[in-house]
Amino acid sequence: MNNLEEYIRENAARLDTALTPESAEEMFLLRWKAGQKSRTRRIFFYCLSVAAAVALLAVLPWKYFNNSPNAVYSRYLASVADAWEVVGENEEAAQMLSSLTYEAVPLADQLPEDLSPREQAEILNAYYGELLEGVNKIVKTIK
Numbered sequence: 001m002n003n004l005e006e007y008i009r010e011n012a013a014r015l016d017t018a019l020t021p022e023s024a025e026e027m028f029l030l031r032w033k034a035g036q037k038s039r040t041r042r043i044f045f046y047c048l049s050v051a052a053a054v055a056l057l058a059v060l061p062w063k064y065f066n067n068s069p070n071a072v073y074s075r076y077l078a079s080v081a082d083a084w085e086v087v088g089e090n091e092e093a094a095q096m097l098s099s100l101t102y103e104a105v106p107l108a109d110q111l112p113e114d115l116s117p118r119e120q121a122e123i124l125n126a127y128y129g130e131l132l133e134g135v136n137k138i139v140k141t142i143k
Helices: 001-010 012-017 021-061 069-087 090-101 117-142
Strands: none
Touching: 001 012, 069 090, 069 117, 090 117
């Protein structure tokens, strides 16, 4: 690096007055435009791939993600807990909510173990889905 700096210092006057070849500007512009085209093309394909990923996620049903029996039951319990917060001290609504959601033994614990986790999750989705429809009606009535 020192040699280059010395060379530039020694030949500064000559380098300042040196003219570039006539074709250098044209070559530079051609290379610049080619780089711009490839950059534009990269940005286009990047945006296209992002749009495709978003479309794919929007099309796929969310029930295929994290669809284990425990996850289904946890989502149900979270929805019921949210409903209890809305019900608050409304005794009639609390009684309806309690009678609808009370389980001495949760269905998740009663399912046969010979069923696959996917089959167990489907059964729990159907059962707790119907219960959550009733819970949502109670919440809508209160609101």
